[in-house]
Amino acid sequence: MQIDPILVISLIKQCNADAQSAELLLHWLKQANLLCCQSHGDAVSAPLVRRLTAELGPILQALADLSGDPAQQAACQQLFSQIVLFYRDLNRYDGDSGPRQTTAAKSVSCLPALDSGTNGTTATVPVDSAQSYNRYD
Amino acid sequence: MAATPLNTINFLSLNVLLQQTLAFATDNPYQQRPLSPARLEAFGAQMQQLFIFSERWQLLPEHISLSQAEQVAALYPDTQSALIDLLYSCPQPSEAEHWFDYQREFRARTQQINDLSRLLCWHQQLYQQLLSHFPQLPLPDTTPTSNSDAATASITEAASEPSATNLAPVLPALLL
The missing domain is CATH 1.20.5 (Single alpha-helices involved in coiled-coils or other helix-helix interfaces)
Structure with a gap:
């Protein structure tokens, strides 16, 4: 499982997110990054996995709100694919450890x-x- | 001995990187969402503990106890959160590229982003090695919500107090 926090931060900035969605996305990134680090070890924390699965909805909502401006669509698209990539991995991980x-x-x-x-x-x-x-x- | 040393950046350079980023974070007036002085101070102290721990781990790998590793791992969520917030609050270098200041602002912003990226990579590497070396470490599932929210609101005092009290028992244990 891998996420590039530096890339994601710069994408959030490029998307010109308002304070609320930026806060949401950054909060998500902190959790996702923590989980990625843990996934390099032996185990991941199950509450964290659960919280991240629960957060997919709000994150997608925030992305949908962001993508209105055509000038930012490229950055939003990239951010979206990063998030999708992360959740694909999370799903796979989910099957192994706490389904x-x-x-x-x-x-x-x-x-x-x-x-x-x-x-x-x-x-x-x-x-x-x-x-x-x-x-x- | 099995510990793979984090010799990508040496101890003193790490401290220099930290001081540079803290100076930018305190002084730069163009930051999007500056961190409060209390949070910066706590972050600086915590990062220094991580540097010291990492150096000791490299030099005396046999003398690191599980409890010390636990204390260091407990610092991870807060420091990671502060690093991400600092990166986010650093303004875009490209916006200052054509200012009439001999590119001072442009270079300062670029340097801040580079410094923070290096610190973040080092930080992640340390945590991953810690987890793979001590598989019995408790995994922090506590998200740094209170701290990240505190960056915008005035809850900083309430949030930084517990971390400041947590530092007290950790410091002597690490330095001895």
């Missing part, structure tokens, strides 16, 4: 949100439409 913990964390974080979301919409929409139909009838 149970990470998949458990994923299912806990994603599924309830999806369930409540779909339940909420499916529950309210039919009721509304039923009421409107009743009114029109």
Whole structure:
């Protein structure tokens, strides 16, 4: 697992990130770099892997917000490919060392949100439409 | 004896690099997100501990105990975070390339980026060797969130206090 922190920092600067996304990306980089260093040893810390998998969403969101300006698109593209590369490796690493913990964390974080979301919409929409139909009838 | 020495940069050059980067970080008015003086001071002290440890490890590899290695490894997240923040806050050299100052600012910025890059590489190398030499080291999963946030806000005092108190027991152990 490898990441080039110096390159990533200069890409973040080139992307002209606002303070909030810069903070997010730098925070991500610190964790990712720490994990890369650990991966050269015998083991990686499982909580760190879990936190990084959980952070993929916010990171992609920040990248999506950054890539609006065409002048910065090349840097954003490069930053994106660095991040993708890191997560591909992380995924592979994940299978070796703590698959149970990470998949458990994923299912806990994603599924309830999806369930409540779909339940909420499916529950309210039919009721509304039923009421409107009743009114029109 | 099995320790592969980090002989890429010698002890005194490392100290010079550190002093140069600290001087730039304290004085340069164009930094994007300057670090607070308290954080710079803590960072300088921690880096010096790492230099001393690394030198001792090279010279007397048999005399390094696990607890000393643990203390040094515990310094890693904070110092790494400060190095990354320093690199980020250094302004782009290209923006100062055509200033009417005989390229002083351009060269200062370029040098700062080069110095920090060398320190960061050395720092990573030390940590990797530490981990491969002492596989029983606890892995820090504590992210330096409080410290990185402190760079922007005024939480620096609260954040630097615990690290300052942590230094006290480490220093004598390393120097003895």
